[in-house]
Amino acid sequence: MKDTTEIRQGEELNIENLTDYLHLQLNIEGVEISIEQFPGGSSNLTYLVKIGGEEYVLRRPPFGNQVKSAHDMKREFNVLSKLSEVYRSAPKPFLYCADENVTGSEFYLMERRKGLIIRGKSPKELEESKELQREVCESFIENLVELHALDYEKAGLGDLGKPKGYAKRQVEGWTKRYLNAKTDDHIELETAIEWLNANIPNACGAALIHNDYKFDNLMLNPNDLTEIVAVLDWEMTTIGEPLMDLGSSLAYWMSADDGAEMLSMPFNPRVLMENISRTELIEMYAEKSGRDVTNMLFYYVFGLFKLAVIAQQIYFRFAKGFTDDKRFSTFNVFVNSLGKIALRAIEKERI
Secondary structure: OOOOEOOOOOOOOOHHHHHHHHHHHHOOOOOOEEEEEOOOOOOOEEEEEEEOOEEEEEEEOOOOOOOHHHHOHHHHHHHHHHHOOOOOOOOOEEEEEOOHHHHOOOEEEEEOOOOEOOOOOOOHHHHHOHHHHHHHHHHHHHHHHHHHHOOOOOOOOOOOOOOOOHHHHHHHHHHHHHHHHOOOOOHHHHHHHHHHHHOOOOOOOOEEEOOOOOHHHEEEEOOEEEEEEEEOOOOOOEEEOHHHHHHHHHHHOOOHHHOHHHHOOOOOOHHHHHHOOHHHHHHHHHHHHOOOOOOHHHHHHHHHHHHHHHHHHHHHHHHOOOOOOHHHOOHHHHHHHHHHHHHHHHHHOOO
C-alpha cells in the first residue's frame, strides 16, 4: 500500500533548486530526483525523495512556523546523528542544509525505513487477539524504557538539555506558548494550567526523552507487530524527566470516558486504547523501569496540557492563514476537549 501522496497545495518544494543542491552535495550529476509527500503528521513536514533507485526522507519545518525553537532542523539532525549509533529505533540522517534558498527553509535528509504506522484502525490480527494487544503494549513501553535507560553522556548528548528544574521550566514555558497562540477562552484548560503551576513535584531523575512518543510516531514490522522498526519525529527530544515523557504518551491514550470523538483520534490503535488502560501502561513502565510512579497524575495532566498547546499552536497557524490544511480547522475543539479531560482528572484525583 502506497504511503505517500501528491504534495499538498501550499507545501510544495522547489524541485529545481533541490535537484541542483543534491546533485552538487551528493556528487550525482544527472541522476533523476522526484518528490512525494507523507500525508500524516501535523507539525514538521516530511517528503519522500527518490534519487535514482534510492529513497530518502526529507524533513523541514511547517510553513508559517512561528516557533523557530520547536522546529530546529539542525538540532534534530545532530541528535539523530548521535542517537542512531546507540538506539536502533532512531533513523540515521545523512545531510543537513541551512540554506533557506533551496526549499524555503532549512531541512535535512535521512534514511527511509519501511514499516507499518497504525493510525486508528488496526490490522485484523491485532483486533482479534487480546494476547497480541498486550504484547504490543509491552513492546511499546519496553522501547520507551530502553530510551530512558540510555547513557546520554556517553552518546555525546549530555548538552542537549538541563534536567535540573526541568518540570518547572516546562510548565512555565508551555504556559507562555499557550498564551502567545491563544485564540479562544478555554476555561477548563486554564484552570488546569493554574493547578500545574501550583503542584510541580520534586524531580524524578534525568533521561533522554522523546516528548511525543505514541504509535502514530512508530513504525512496526507488519509481520511482527511487537517489533518496532523505527521511532519518528524527534523534534522535541531533550534531557528531562522520564515521567514527563510517559505522561505525554498517556495524554494520547484516550478511553471511553473521554468520549467517542477523542477515542477515535488516530494517535494509537483504537483497539489498544479500548482494552489496555492508562493505569496498566503505568504499571508496565514501573515494572520494567523500576521507577517510582507515585506522582503520575501531575505528569499525565501536564501531558494533556502540552498536547492542547501543540494543537492550539497548529490552530493558530490555520486561523491566521499560514496554512490551508483543512485538517486543522477544528483543532480549537480538540484543545477544549483536552482541557476538560485534564480538569476531570484533577478533580477525581486519578488518571
